Amino acid sequence: MQGAPQTSFTGPELCAKSALEVVTLLKSGAVSPAEVLEASLQRIAQVEPAVNAVVTPCAARARNALGLLPGRAAKNASQPGWLAGLPIGVKDLTPVSGVRTTWGSLAFKDFVPQHTDPLIARLEERGAIVVGKTNTPEFGAGGNTTNAVFGPTRNPWNVALNAGGSSGGAAVSLATGEVWLSHGSDLAGSLRTPAAYSGVIGLRPSPGRAGGANEALGFSIEGVQGPMARTVADCALFLDAMAGFDPVWPVSIEAPRTPFLDAVLRAPQDVRIGYAPDLGGFAFVDPAIRAVLDGAMRAVEGAGGTVEIDCPDLPGLAPTYRTLRAMFWAALPGRAPAEVQAFYKPTLRQNIAQGRALSADAIHDAQRGRAALYQSVRRFLERFDVLAFPVMGVPAGPVEQEFPPEIDGQPITDYVEWLRFSYLSVVTGLPALSMPAGFLPDGMPVGLQLLGPPRGEARLLAAARAVELALGGPLGPIDPRD
Template identity: 55%
Template sequence: MRPDTQFSGPDLCAKPARDIIALLRNGEVSTDELISASLARMDQVEPAVNAVVTRCPERARHAQVAPDTPLAGLPIGIKDLTEVKDVRTTFGTQGYADHIPTTSDPLVTRLEQSGGVVLGKTNTPEIGAGANTFNTVFGATRNPWNTALNAAGSSGGAAVSLATGTLWLSHGSDFGGSLRSPANYCGIVGLRPSPGIAGGSSASLAFTTGGVDGPMARDVLDCALFLDAMAGYDQTWPISFPAPDAPYFETAQRDAGAIRIAYTPDLNGFAAVTPEIDTVLRAALGGLERPGLSVDDHCPDLPRLDETFRALRCLSFLGSYQATPPDVSRHYKDTIKGNLADAEAMTFADYARAERDRAALYARMVTFFETFDVLACPVNGLAPLPVEIEYPSEVAGRAMRDYIDWLQFAFLATVTGLPALSLPVGFTPSGMPVGVQLIGPPRGEARLLQIAHSLEQALALPVTCIDPRSP
């Protein structure tokens, strides 16, 4: 059951983004009023959660926005891994603690052209490495459902800003679940799109497909609306993909028709999961009552998924490290240095093997989607831990080799380039949110959002917007 919660912030902050945009277009509210409401809410909650670590209200108030744009002047958050012109962008590392970019990331430019008004930067672990949001520049971000616990990462600040009502939409990014995990732990919606839909890796690794940007919101329709503002061809992104003819926001609201779900609690034993998480997910999926909906226990074989993901991640780490000045990289935490050592130990043959394995896994998933619409599985195998614990040493009795092991549910979508969404579906007995991960077909964002919206309606769970809760 959902625990008792309250929301003491401004009424505007609790409204869905789509409703706020309608008010902006009708002239019933101004961007200035929204900025004031958002800042007031930050003042209320930030001492407890530390999610929005840099604010830029003057820049936001001077933004020139046309009301007929998709976001119409809505204040938004940008993760502190993504550069915003004239706004402190630290990447969570001491080497960039005072970094003020002179240009914005292309995705930020697109969002501003779409009517988004950047109001703040959200917290991230150092260079996005690790699924617990803390760094030596700003400290730790805490879970609003229990501030003694972690909010996951690396888009932890973004997820918390949504759950607490400080922002209506917040940008995230994802390689190893960095967008999906915090959405899961904070009770909001996060979508990792297919590579090329909404930006991607840094300019120095622009052809790689592991890291992608994506939308985070309090519910599915707001998530779809935010994806529309992000999507579209841009020649600065070499793998950029055109936006669909029909907006995601429109498609998500259409009748989903028959829905065939395959559920796996552990990806055929690949990933560790506690009985607590499996119980919540089975109860949610088993309680769905909708004509034409079926849920079956099934998972395709996923050979060498671990080795493939790790190889792709090593390539990304090594590529980023080579492009980073030594006076920045010397500050990196030990876990990052360990990742770099792993990458340098790999051979060209290892990477070639990983690409072959990746192609084989993709082919298996294409066959799987001939029978099913989505693969449902946990986002994370356990509930949040105390914020001081960087990562779990074991999950359900299985020892974790490193801080990557406990993120294995994230590997499949990243390796195969499939869209994946974290949807809140229930709570643990201790009152912590639990989301289900829905993995969709190739370039299947529209269908995935449509299915997620249908499940969201069937479950009828209240949308998260809460005051931080202390233990």
């Protein structure tokens, strides 16, 4: 991949393989689930002091879960997405029974749930072994993964820098080879930003494709759960494991007849891409990032793809997104007991206050604005397989910095403003994927974002595979670098 720095990997050999390779070995009996689990635990112990990604390992629970695999295999081994005993990480916003779940908040620093989130229970039934909880900012509010319970997660490409957020622990656990697949969630790029900064894949699926929102907001489509991996094929495998209808989620949708992994394995190279390097002037981009993405698009063209600089009309995207986001925060953490809210950080309080201050007209306008944006992008994607644009307009900053003060000389007023490239997928409900596109001169990865058509994860993943091949990817795991 263009500009890739020299890296090393000193972990167990199994940890350097893709998830698909390891699952194939597990299915054939060439390796045992116990061997794979111990390799994961060994790597976690090896790199955690440097990166702080898997903040709550659960080795005893994972070893006990191995005994349940034969019964689960009898029911599910022939189904798409069977993981056959592969260890995974789970973001610390999502409960796993018997494992401390903190939401990154001091209010829950000792909380141990009795029940597992339905999506994670589905993954366990489909052969996943939960090996630990991954770090997140408080209640997922932030583009830098740090909190008062566990402290910051560090970027493995340069441990002085941040890993993005809010699924930063998940992304880093993949980039360092602690796990092969890691669960995340996304409201403002939380699956995409850390994937871009860590050189991995993060997919924000269509609402209902991979479970649903918190039960209290079951009809909400702004916050979704989704898969993270090191390769496009692994991401598709993980999405197959997550997919399927369950009435517990009001927005849940059926799994496709053809597995997502099949779409990736059959991906053609003649992908059609609409490329909008600043989303039609909507967001600022550092020139160094623009240069990497421009080079990636030239590589796609050289491999047989078609790239056209174009962008759909995006009327009212910023106010529409900010209104919907504010509603989400006011309705969820904003309704927590006062003794919980007493611990909230200032930016979380600010989000909630904005939601409470919304006028009825602002809410009405956001609903109309969302519909107009959806139709505009839907029509645009009748001409292209995907819309391509940056994940982030600025490189990763110091680990101590919550958000950058400026992008390309333009001031940033709050921590949501620097995440503008994340808005479009959230507002329209269209699936979006972050993937490595190359490297900056200092050796830090740059992420490319691809936006797919309605419920178009198969087309999105196939396009991502074509780009991955054109760029010489995927990237393998690395040892943390100073």
